Amino acid sequence: MAKRFSADKYVEGILAGDRVMLSRAITLVESRLASDLDLAQDVINQVLPHAGKSVRIGITGVPGVGKSTFIESFGNYLIQEQGKKLAVLAIDPTSQRTGGSILGDKTRMESLSVNPQAFIRPSPAGKSLGGVTRSTRESIILCEAAGFDAIIVETVGVGQSETAVHAMVDFFLLLMLAGAGDELQGIKRGIMEMADAIAITKADGENAMKAKAARAEYKNALHLYPMAASGWLPKVSVCSAVEQTGLDTIWQTIAAYLELTHQSGFFEKKRHSQNLQWMYEAIRQGLEDSFYAHQQVKDQLPGIADEVKEGKKSAFAAATELLKLV
Numbered sequence: 001m002a003k004r005f006s007a008d009k010y011v012e013g014i015l016a017g018d019r020v021m022l023s024r025a026i027t028l029v030e031s032r033l034a035s036d037l038d039l040a041q042d043v044i045n046q047v048l049p050h051a052g053k054s055v056r057i058g059i060t061g062v063p064g065v066g067k068s069t070f071i072e073s074f075g076n077y078l079i080q081e082q083g084k085k086l087a088v089l090a091i092d093p094t095s096q097r098t099g100g101s102i103l104g105d106k107t108r109m110e111s112l113s114v115n116p117q118a119f120i121r122p123s124p125a126g127k128s129l130g131g132v133t134r135s136t137r138e139s140i141i142l143c144e145a146a147g148f149d150a151i152i153v154e155t156v157g158v159g160q161s162e163t164a165v166h167a168m169v170d171f172f173l174l175l176m177l178a179g180a181g182d183e184l185q186g187i188k189r190g191i192m193e194m195a196d197a198i199a200i201t202k203a204d205g206e207n208a209m210k211a212k213a214a215r216a217e218y219k220n221a222l223h224l225y226p227m228a229a230s231g232w233l234p235k236v237s238v239c240s241a242v243e244q245t246g247l248d249t250i251w252q253t254i255a256a257y258l259e260l261t262h263q264s265g266f267f268e269k270k271r272h273s274q275n276l277q278w279m280y281e282a283i284r285q286g287l288e289d290s291f292y293a294h295q296q297v298k299d300q301l302p303g304i305a306d307e308v309k310e311g312k313k314s315a316f317a318a319a320t321e322l323l324k325l326v
Contacts (some may be wrong), residue, residue: 201240
């Protein structure tokens with residue numbers, strides 16, 4: 001069992017930039033133990049005034065697009081060329097048998113993981129919606145309070161997680177492959193509506209020309225979508241994490257977006273809206289946890305579930321009956 005400290009001890013370490021204490025605090029907010037919830041919220045409330053000063057970047061893409069390779073190259077660029085202090089919250093796919101992370105992003109970002117200006121936190125996706133952990137929002141706050149001024153949230157890239165990540169970041173970057181095939185069009189349509197920029201990855205070697213052709217196609221496709229509420233027209237670029245090309249263009253795009261949205265007031269409006277979304281999501285999660293923890297529900301749920309499974313009772317009637325127990 002991880003050692004627990006007082007809230008003041010956690011806060012003191014986080015504000016001092018102590019990475020070990022930051023990691024322990026994130027472990028605390030990831031805990032589902034009832035005894036840890038109040039302590040975790042006490043820590044979050046104390047560091048909250050010191051958070052909110054970073055740029056939050058969501059990065060997603062279909063499996064195989066090279067998200068981790070891109071993040072490592074882009075992260076090193078942000079640190080070396082832009083003077084950023086970077087935190088990467090990498091949501092790992094989770095084994096349904098063991099509950100552990102499958103890919104281990106920290107091991108896939110070798111150079112970035114040893115950079116003193118970077119902090120990488122791989123977290124198993126668990127059973128949370130679309131692979132975004134329940135504690136990701138709180139982890140962002142903790143990292144900001146620890147002094148990280150650029151936060152990257154990497155999704156699993158399985159479809160649902162994009163919506164959840166979009167609701168917690170300032171800028172949403174979609175990575176695409178050239179010539180990925182029509183079978184991905186269904187995923188592309190949904191994600192492209194949320195993207196603030198699209199980057200065609202692996203634009204090197206024989207794939208360079210294909211990437212440039214794909215860029216033109218995506219540019220044309222984006223004109224078919226309605227104007228975003230921010231007033232921003234999503235940009236499309238090509239990049240190569242291996243050859244370190246196109247990374248500066250992507251950052252310039254992010255910087256231009258931030259300048260536009262700060263000037264229009266959209267940036268702050270979006271942050272406020274996200275705060276409310278987080279609250280409603282916390283209410284929903286709290287009600288769900290409370291429901292399943294109720295003793296009468298625990299006692300009667302298995303029998304009622306069997307009745308539904310065997311067609312003896314409708315799902316709606318069963319849910320209504322169970323909800324009346326709480």
